Amino acid sequence: MHDIRQIRENPAAFDAALSRRGLSSVSAGILALDARRRETVTAQDAALAERNAASRLVGAAKGRGDDAEFERLRGLVAQKKDEIARLEAEVRACDEALTDALMGLPNLPFEDIPDGLDESGNVEMRRWGVPRDFAFTPKEHYEIPAALPGLDFETAARLSGSRFVVLTGAMVRLHRALAQFMLDTHVEENGLTETWTPILVKPEAMYGTGQLPKFAEDSYETTNGWWLIPTSEVTLTNTVAGQTLPPEALPKRMTAHTQCFRSEAGSAGRDTAGMLRQHQFEKVEMVSVTRPEDSRAELDRMTACAEDILVKLGIPYRTVVLCAGDMGFGARRTHDIEAWLPGQNTYREISSCSVCGDFQARRMNARFRPADGEKPEFVHTLNGSGLAVGRCLIAVLENYQEADGSVTLPEVLVPYMRGHTRILPDGTLA
The missing domain is CATH 3.30.930.10 (Bira Bifunctional Protein; Domain 2)
Incomplete structure (x- = not known):
């Protein structure tokens, strides 16, 4: 399997190497999956941070008798919990799609390998x-x-x-x-x-x-x-x-x-x-x-x-x-x-x-x-x-x-x- 970091760093070289095997360019699709995964991970981390912050404030609101704030924070915690679960599922789906894409690609030939398709x-x-x-x-x-x-x-x-x-x-x-x-x-x-x-x-x-x-x-x-x-x-x-x-x-x-x-x-x-x-x-x-x-x-x-x-x-x-x-x-x-x-x-x-x-x-x-x-x-x-x-x-x-x-x-x-x-x-x- 290929190192996604190498594809990020030089997608043109990756496509050029695969083209020697007779394959069309694939780096754009691979990097789109990778970008979607990373964006989803970032959103998941942000939602987790927001939930944790709201969870810490729930007790304080209840302690000072601020029922309205308590209910708002409790609702926010529940909302973020659902959002985190949804984002976790999206990350898993992105991981699977990216892994499947990388698993299906052949190894890259050394530079000194002769060109040819058969x-x-x-x-x-x-x-x-x-x-x-x-x-x-x-x-x-x-x-x-x-x-x-x-x-x-x-x-x-x-x-x-x-x-x-x-x-x-x-x-x-x-x-x-x-x-x-x-x-x-x-x-x-x-x-x-x-x-x-x-x-x-x-x-x-x-x-x-x-x-x-x-x-x-x-x-x-x-x-x-x-x-x-x-x-x-x-x-x-x-x-x-x-x-x-x-x-x-x-x-x-x-x-x-x-x-x-x-x-x-x-x-x-x-x-x-x-x-x-x-x-x-x-x-x-x-x-x-x-x-x-x-x-x-x-x-x-x-x-x-x-x-x-x-x-x-x-x-x-x-x-x-x-x-x-x-x-x-x-x-x-x-x-x-x-x-x-x-x-x-x-x-x-x-x-x-x-x-x-x-x-x-x-x-x-x-x-x-x-x-x-x-x-x-x-x-x-x-x-x-x-x-x-x-x-x-x-x-x-x-x-x-x-x-x-x-x-x-x-x-x-x-x-x-x-x-x-x-x-x-x-x-x-x-």
Whole structure:
């Protein structure tokens, strides 16, 4: 959420920053709500002062036997009481309207973010690895013989509908191995604290990280008001909600492997084949909570942690910085990491790492105290995929497929696969 004081101080700059996201000017409406609220608060304070003054005089009038003045003052007290109640209701209404308006606005992009309204404006930062030169036409993951016995979309459709999959045999083992490998790397090499969190949360948690109210249709709500998390960014980030952290607690770096749920509203017809875009999937998430001055460097560190997973797996990738119009709602800068998928002959997103500044912290009221006795400040939050497990499974299958329909396993995964080095064309491990 945005700081209303910054909008008051420089509304033109606020509108200019939002215009880079393709939004029209909103500061005039925001400031009108703010002015109305402040005027109402002033009127409420004046009415309260008048009531208190009249209340003090009521006893004196009664004591000197001035019945007329006593009745006038008593009537004034009652009148002011009603006026105060009315003004309190108006202040609450103004607060709600102002909060709703601010809650619905996305974060402001950093100045060094490239301009653009969609993915065509994204700028490549770097590449790693050289796509393999296949002696045959590489297949997409759901066409590879070794994968076919373990990818059951038909049964999943009977159970749950489209965009679900049942994994069995070598596929589910490889999927599990990838998640374990990612967690071990982040904990043992990258210094993240492994965390296990719920996948059902209260609406306040979704508000805190920005999924609500604007993107309610993108997530699933239960009949009793809980929400299924779209990513453990929601739970990990909200572990500091409502807290004032001591200075030694930062930076706070966490990782979690969870189920994730997304309705994929508005994405009908996109990537429906295979398991690239699912309603239920798994991710290893990274979340950092830092001091404001450290957050930009932390984004580079987090991006490197995600890239390292692909390097260890030997999967070529490229990293791009998203343009202002293609960034997520809560981000100020985002680095997307795209893995090479030879079956599609293109790079596809496998991780997105973002720095949010104090945008989420204001929504969550998450602060830290710079030093003893100093005034608390809002923390900065970051999140990133480390990586999307299902998409990583796709990348391994497509990059390591062989002409006979088998799949060779990356060397780094062999210990997690109990020494198996290949998935044979019939789907068995060897």
